[in-house]
Amino acid sequence: MFKRKICGITTVEDATAMIAAGADALGLNFYRQSKRYLNAGIAADVREAISADAAVVGLFVNADVVDVVATAKRLALDWIQLHGDESPDYLARLRHLGAPPVLKAFRCGPDWRKEMIEFLSRCSARDCSPAAVLVDGFQQDAYGGTGHPADWKSLADWSQWLTIEHLVLAGGLTPGNVAAAIAAVQPSAVDTASGVEIEPGKKDSSLATRFCANATAAMGM
Template structure:
């Protein structure tokens, strides 16, 4: 399949229908729906389906999974119609390749604190995008900790990485600097635009400020 044009700005971890629709209209290019049962931002399948059916075609839909089995991912995709599958756990390279070949959906592989997700042999399976998150022992993301920008900035030299999505501790205050320093393909934010004390619900003023700042920084990067 042809991989969809890479989004630039992804707002992740939406679990409230009305809020998700407003975020989808904020100028972001993608929204993330978190299906990990252990996450405080987990969305139920019925709400995710309503969100997807309302915003399909306006933003790309990314489904986040952590060590989910094949059938769970396949059934979720059947109901939602995902544009990307984000594997954010300890899934193997062969599992990712199987999911891609069977579902025909591009794979975004998350790596915590590293630019190496799998020791891929030449000619083997490479994810269609690598998401770099902060490394916090025992946690699969969503911590608000900054990822290692200095390491992330070396992604251009790494074989097999065609697109880098930078995540981990991004906010409206630091996203422009992150884009300047790392030059990622895209940025991903969850907690950095969240309403206080409401995991999964975004503060729309923060979202709009983040989106505007990121768009401006990407435009400056493209013209430099």
Template structure:
């Protein structure tokens, strides 16, 4: 098995069935649906259901993306048939709430995405709640979706130090930097969104094709 065979790609910010279908045809491992109300890529539950039905999506392909949901809201998201739950939050959020998320969806199905200011060490007390951690670019005003590059050096250090966990690299990944991102961080899971878009929520099929071609070329 070469390196490309072991790299999984999640295409996030899906709002259209045609984009979802094309991503899967190219080899996307997972599709991300942003349910966060303030996101320009927000999708409502009815449209999620339509895409799921049209493409006969399995739960493990579907990732719900939210920011600091209440338990009540997370239960509503679970009812939509998602298999994975990617939750963004301030790194100092109450561990009691995070623990409730983990108990509700299962640590194996929870991707935790703490918003980490530059220079902040990874909060190791989160490890008991999840098996997978997503690292996105830091912004004081946004939880992901900035289109900016994340801290590749810190990602690489954490991935090497905490090998028992899964690490997902996000933040401004595009066809122009996907090769260097993987080479520099040795990431095995990447999350792409704005770097393959025409506009928020609408994918650029040429950019998406180019990105997957470059992933496959990595040896």
């Protein structure tokens, strides 16, 4: 399981720089409405620039299952991150088609914890549970990448009720607050996009280096 994920990589230069900064996972965003959408024309070049010891995560939002699997195979993705309203049946279809491990995102909106538990229970019954979950901040009509923090307090006891082994914490994480977030939640990994950017889709090497160093220290690695 990766520990320090930086999402929204849009250029070869940023892919190389984020690995050098200490990220052990990079997210490629294939949601066309996102400001961090990765153009299909350069996706292969970006993928090739990522070293073999870093995980490559493809982010999708309510995309066609066949297209997701095709993209995953074409780019040799290590993970599929689902950030939309995908159902347990959707995960079952991915499993049937031989997709990589799934990272399912949930936003801390109204009744999010109950909805997550019910969702995972239904997945378990279908034998299609995600390999990990990601908890993000909530903003109406937005599928992540908003910079809004998740509810750390409500996640403090996640290991006692979550049926999934790994929880990735996202939502407004920056070099300045990632250590506090890790101390409060004790997640399996942390994920940032806007927290290490100059502008959406353009990363800052200095911020990324500080983010990764602070996360590593807080995790006791």
